[in-house]
Amino acid sequence: MLSCMEDNEARLSGIVSGEPELSHEVHGERFYKFCVKSRRLSENEDILIVTAPESLLADNEIHEGDSVEIGGQFRSYNNYSGIGNKLVLTLFAKSLYKCDEISESYNEVFLNGYVCKEIVCRVTPFGREIADILLAVNRAYNKSDYIPCIAWGRNARRLKDVPVGTNLKICGRMQSRQYEKKINECETEKKTAFEVSVSKVEIAE
Secondary structure, three states: OOOOOOOEEEEEEEEEEEEEEEEEEEOOEEEEEEEEEEEOOOOOEEEEEEEEEHHHHHHOOOOOOOEEEEEEEEEEEEOOOOOOOOEEEEEEEEEEEEEOOOOOOOEEEEEEEEEOOOOEEEEOOOOOEEEEEEEEEEEOOOEEEEEEEEEEHHHHHHHOOOOOOOEEEEEEEEEEEEEEEEOOOOOEEEEEEEEEEEEEEEEOO
8 A cells, every 4th residue: 555644745866957046935935946857767867846945945055066865745836927837846845955975866756636637548659558647636725736647558557447536646756758849830849848657556445
């Protein structure tokens, strides 16, 4: 059985890519964002957005190229700027440690939420089955995070006929993926999608 202390737990190790910059301010507290490169087993890299409160960075001043270990939650928010994706995914840092070097490479997330949109199943040109899931995960103060998840092979087949409203527990990896969006007949735009690649899934009875 998949279980964790909270419905949304994530941890990541990697290299800071770029200097932290101010993201927003809430109730007088400033929050900063920066990117972290995390290496996959395939030697490819995920470049993930991290959001951290100023108080956390005050104790751990970080700069581009630093090795970091982060714990927190994989959250979503709506982007109303008109620039970039409408739904933005970020690792909200609750703990952050700067280290001389990364002793163990990890990227993992646990989610306990509910299917909030009909699951879309498809097959790649190479015959691999894929299921696209949008999971609503409850957060404090009556808020929710909407996390796109992608399942493969056997997990995709298991989720094929799962209805909206079903409770799922998911373990996986936070990932970034490049794709091209068609603007018109002649133009395309390169974009980045953030999602959870599912390694284990449990369908609640």
